[in-house]
Amino acid sequence: MKNKTHAVTIQDVAKAAKVSVSTVSRVLNGRIDVASETQERILSVIARLGYTSNLAARSMRSHRKNLIGLVVPDIGFPYSLEIMKGINRAIAESKFDLLVYTTGDIRKNGTALHEQHYVSLLNNSITDGVIIVASAASDFITNAPIVSVDPHIVNPNYPYVQGTNYQGALEIMRYLLELGHRRIGFVSGRPEIASAQRRLSGYRDALENAGIEIDDELIVPGDFVQPTAYKSTCQLLSLKNPPTAIFAANDQSAMGVFQAADELGVRIPEELSVVGFDNISEAKYMGLTTIDQSLDEMGYVAIQMLIKLINHEPLEDTVHKMQTKLIVRTSCDKSASIYSGTKLVGTV
Amino acid sequence: MKNKTHAVTIQDVAKAAKVSVSTVSRVLNGRIDVASETQERILSVIARLGYTSNLAARSMRSHRKNLIGLVVPDIGFPYSLEIMKGINRAIAESKFDLLVYTTGDIRKNGTALHEQHYVSLLNNSITDGVIIVASAASDFITNAPIVSVDPHIVNPNYPYVQGTNYQGALEIMRYLLELGHRRIGFVSGRPEIASAQRRLSGYRDALENAGIEIDDELIVPGDFVQPTAYKSTCQLLSLKNPPTAIFAANDQSAMGVFQAADELGVRIPEELSVVGFDNISEAKYMGLTTIDQSLDEMGYVAIQMLIKLINHEPLEDTVHKMQTKLIVRTSCDKSASIYSGTKLVGTV
DNA sequence: TTGAAAGCGCTAACAG
DNA sequence: CTGTTAGCGCTTTCAA
Numbered sequence: 001m002k003n004k005t006h007a008v009t010i011q012d013v014a015k016a017a018k019v020s021v022s023t024v025s026r027v028l029n030g031r032i033d034v035a036s037e038t039q040e041r042i043l044s045v046i047a048r049l050g051y052t053s054n055l056a057a058r059s060m061r062s063h064r065k066n067l068i069g070l071v072v073p074d075i076g077f078p079y080s081l082e083i084m085k086g087i088n089r090a091i092a093e094s095k096f097d098l099l100v101y102t103t104g105d106i107r108k109n110g111t112a113l114h115e116q117h118y119v120s121l122l123n124n125s126i127t128d129g130v131i132i133v134a135s136a137a138s139d140f141i142t143n144a145p146i147v148s149v150d151p152h153i154v155n156p157n158y159p160y161v162q163g164t165n166y167q168g169a170l171e172i173m174r175y176l177l178e179l180g181h182r183r184i185g186f187v188s189g190r191p192e193i194a195s196a197q198r199r200l201s202g203y204r205d206a207l208e209n210a211g212i213e214i215d216d217e218l219i220v221p222g223d224f225v226q227p228t229a230y231k232s233t234c235q236l237l238s239l240k241n242p243p244t245a246i247f248a249a250n251d252q253s254a255m256g257v258f259q260a261a262d263e264l265g266v267r268i269p270e271e272l273s274v275v276g277f278d279n280i281s282e283a284k285y286m287g288l289t290t291i292d293q294s295l296d297e298m299g300y301v302a303i304q305m306l307i308k309l310i311n312h313e314p315l316e317d318t319v320h321k322m323q324t325k326l327i328v329r330t331s332c333d334k335s336a337s338i339y340s341g342t343k344l345v346g347t348v
Numbered sequence: 349m350k351n352k353t354h355a356v357t358i359q360d361v362a363k364a365a366k367v368s369v370s371t372v373s374r375v376l377n378g379r380i381d382v383a384s385e386t387q388e389r390i391l392s393v394i395a396r397l398g399y400t401s402n403l404a405a406r407s408m409r410s411h412r413k414n415l416i417g418l419v420v421p422d423i424g425f426p427y428s429l430e431i432m433k434g435i436n437r438a439i440a441e442s443k444f445d446l447l448v449y450t451t452g453d454i455r456k457n458g459t460a461l462h463e464q465h466y467v468s469l470l471n472n473s474i475t476d477g478v479i480i481v482a483s484a485a486s487d488f489i490t491n492a493p494i495v496s497v498d499p500h501i502v503n504p505n506y507p508y509v510q511g512t513n514y515q516g517a518l519e520i521m522r523y524l525l526e527l528g529h530r531r532i533g534f535v536s537g538r539p540e541i542a543s544a545q546r547r548l549s550g551y552r553d554a555l556e557n558a559g560i561e562i563d564d565e566l567i568v569p570g571d572f573v574q575p576t577a578y579k580s581t582c583q584l585l586s587l588k589n590p591p592t593a594i595f596a597a598n599d600q601s602a603m604g605v606f607q608a609a610d611e612l613g614v615r616i617p618e619e620l621s622v623v624g625f626d627n628i629s630e631a632k633y634m635g636l637t638t639i640d641q642s643l644d645e646m647g648y649v650a651i652q653m654l655i656k657l658i659n660h661e662p663l664e665d666t667v668h669k670m671q672t673k674l675i676v677r678t679s680c681d682k683s684a685s686i687y688s689g690t691k692l693v694g695t696v
Numbered sequence: 697t698t699g700a701a702a703g704c705g706c707t708a709a710c711a712g
Numbered sequence: 713c714t715g716t717t718a719g720c721g722c723t724t725t726c727a728a
Contacts, residue, residue: 285633
């Protein structure tokens with residue numbers, strides 16, 4: 001490791017190039033008012049010394065950092081990854097760099113409080129704006145723009161991106177009802193989260209519209225995580241009058257449903273139709289039907305919105321709702337066909 | 349959005365609490381030499397104003413930032429994600445926060461150069477140390493420690509973590525040879541990468557040791573990405589004397605092999621045995637056998653090593669080689685049994 | 697075209 | 713226990 005002692009600063013460069021720090025700074029920032037001879041000399045010194053401008057110091061002085069912050073609760077989740085894919089794509093197309101902030105584990109902190117903390121930390125220091133994913137917090141103190149992706153609780157003061165959860169749920173139910181199902185189970189999501197509530201509403205309303213009485217026994221608890229869904233599904237399948245179809249509130253829950261069905265010897269999709277919300281990469285191998293809310297697109301769109309805000313450009317839509325797509329699989333094969341889709345983009 | 353005008357600084361807090369900035373700073377840094385009454389007053393003001401310390405300014409003054417940087421080429425890759433899972437876990441157990449730096453896409457930049465840039469940028473500014481994953485660069489200018497995970501080219505000057513690629517490849521080959529295979533195809537990885545080379549060496553040496561002549565027709569190009577492996581496998585399976593088993597250099601390549609086999613109507617594992625390197629979450633649904641090099645463990649260990657370096661604690665092993673595990677699947681079911689493993693930890 | 701100097705927000709001596 | 717002061721490395725006036 002070189003320069004074990006001291007990082008090379010702009011002063012070192014200035015000294016070596018026999019100019020003042022301000023001249024070096026000018027070159028660094030691409031000012032045109034520097035003699036090309038001087039400029040070349042400075043650049044060669046920079047290269048020779050391996051100088052990198054100090055991010056901290058630079059951020060402190062200038063307002064433009066070309067850096068976007070991303071606050072995600074847990075990178076390990078497939079959900080987060082999907083969104084990050086889209087974010088990554090948008091970042092690649094932009095001149096911004098991305099800085100992801102995570103505390104490694106949701107359990108480590110009092111979520112909402114820490115989200116607020118990190119948003120402030122980043123936006124008041126080194127980023128031009130932040131994207132916050134699945135935030136539990138609904139209010140932030142920041143002087144740079146933020147865009148919320150799939151917030152737990154919707155706050156109209158901030159621009160946000162979300163899926164068409166209600167419509168998607170209706171879609172799923174329409175599909176299952178058309179298949180002739182009358183007893184449809186629902187593995188819930190976390191009840192405090194808006195998207196979970198809207199999915200449940202869709203489930204309920206669809207049944208109601210179809211003139212089917214809601215059997216509360218068929219609505220079982222869940223928390224977007226596989227083990228809980230597994231337990232709930234076991235309970236569901238052990239009913240004396242079990243459902244013939246199950247609607248799982250998210251991908252992980254669908255995995256839990258699959259696990260339970262598999263263990264109890266119930267074959268999917270022959271004996272039990274299963275539909276799950278979210279992208280499930282394994283879905284095609286498990287014979288599950290899914291409704292895809294294009295998580296990656298949500299990330300992509302969020303960055304686009306944020307960049308506009310950073311550039312003080314107007315935002316046509318403060319709220320962006322992503323299209324959901326029902327992907328129907330008739331069997332455990334790899335072919336999947338898109339059944340239908342709804343697109344909804346509007347301004348609140 | 350509040351405070352649209354100006355971020356609240358330590359000065360604002362000091363003024364509101366009627367103390368000096370240094371007293372606020374003391375409270376912020378948990379110094380004990382502050383009257384508990386004053387402390388409480390300051391804390392309440394901080395809470396009321398929603399103050400967050402400026403990361404940039406703080407980093408500039410103090411040496412300890414409690415922040416670890418991670419430089420990954422592309423977050424969207426399953427490979428990166430696996431490593432990040434382990435990193436995340438280790439971070440959660442530590443008092444450090446994590447900051448991931450990515451440019452969104454490998455193609456965006458001249459990899460090696462940019463890796464060096466980001467390492468310097470982070471380590472000379474706001475991080476206490478960085479982890480660099482799958483680096484193309486082999487030398488860095490930094491005054492804070494770095495740990496390299498799975499470097500393309502090994503540089504003994506830096507501590508690094510890697511899998512037992514050669515041993516793993518031997519293991520895979522032993523397994524396939526024991527199954528009676530004599531014509532075994534190899535879908536290569538990127539030839540400039542050390543791990544890919546070692547996997548190929550393992551393949552070659554195993555055949556040689558078994559007294560089987562190497563047929564260069566059976567070694568097809570790959571680049572760790574599915575489409576290439578797909579094409580190469582099609583080529584492999586179209587040979588007049590096609591292989592009865594294929595060893596894919598990584599998970600994505602294994603997916604490509606699966607895709608090709610599926611398309612050509614070759615059943616796995618009945619008609620074609622396939623083994624892939626890396627964790628493949630879909631493997632269990634596809635009947636693939638894998639050799640798992642515990643990517644997440646690599647991330648976990650890397651953070652442990654880095655934290656020791658940051659704390660100036662001695663490192664027993666500058667080089668950490670992760671155990672690889674051959675996971676054999678007899679059919680497309682969910683049960684998987686661990687075949688064998690090798691563990692190798694040493695110091696260079 | 698270049699340099700000197702002020703100051704961004706913060707921490708760490710050093711005085712009181 | 714608390715305030716004063718001197719910078720950290722950088723950008724940005726303002727002069728020269």
